[in-house]
Amino acid sequence: xxxxxxxxxxxxxxxxxxxxxxxxxxxxxxxxxxxxxxxxxxxxxxxxxxxxxxxxxxxxxxxxxxxxxxxxxxxxxxxxxxxxxxxxxxxxxxxxxxxxxxxxxxxxxxxxx
Numbered sequence: 001x002x003x004x005x006x007x008x009x010x011x012x013x014x015x016x017x018x019x020x021x022x023x024x025x026x027x028x029x030x031x032x033x034x035x036x037x038x039x040x041x042x043x044x045x046x047x048x049x050x051x052x053x054x055x056x057x058x059x060x061x062x063x064x065x066x067x068x069x070x071x072x073x074x075x076x077x078x079x080x081x082x083x084x085x086x087x088x089x090x091x092x093x094x095x096x097x098x099x100x101x102x103x104x105x106x107x108x109x110x111x112x113x
Contacts, residue, residue: 001013001014001015001017001042001043001044001045001046001047002014002047003028003042003047006021009021009024010022010026010042012042012047013047014043014045014046014047014048015046015047016043016046016047016048017042017046017047017048017049020047020049022040022042022049023039023040023049025038025039025040026039026040026041026042026049027039027041027042028041028042028044029041029042029043029044029050030044031085031093031096032093033093034087034091034093037054037075037077037085050079050080050081051079052077052078052079053077053078053079054075054076054077055075055076055078056073056074056075057074057075057076057084058073058074059071059072059073059074060072060074060086062086062094062095062109063109064094064095064109064110064111064112065109065110065111065112066111066112068112070088070094070112071088071089072086072087072088072094072095073086073087073088073089074086075087081098082098082099083096083097083098084096084097084098092110093110094109094110095107095108095109095110096108
């Protein structure tokens with residue numbers, strides 16, 4: 001997958017996006033940037049456009065990669081695939097949880113100092 005600017009528009013090539021021009025404001029779904037919750041996301045693996053409904057679920061305690069617990073804001077993303085993301089009070093990504101195709105849990109957590 002590759003994405004390049006063509007003037008002020010994004011041009012995406014990938015196994016599921018041949019010369020695609022996603023809507024303005026689309027961001028790569030890397031989940032590091034909380035701004036991605038405000039618009040369409042681009043799958044960084046194949047270039048396809050991802051559309052989720054996003055619901056804020058309030059604050060909850062999560063454990064980071066070092067086992068320390070922190071309060072973070074949880075967001076549920078629902079669409080073809082579903083996942084939950086957590087961001088701290090400064091909008092820094094802290095955790096991702098999703099179910100794999102086989103039903104197992106995928107969990108990524110940030111490490112903190």
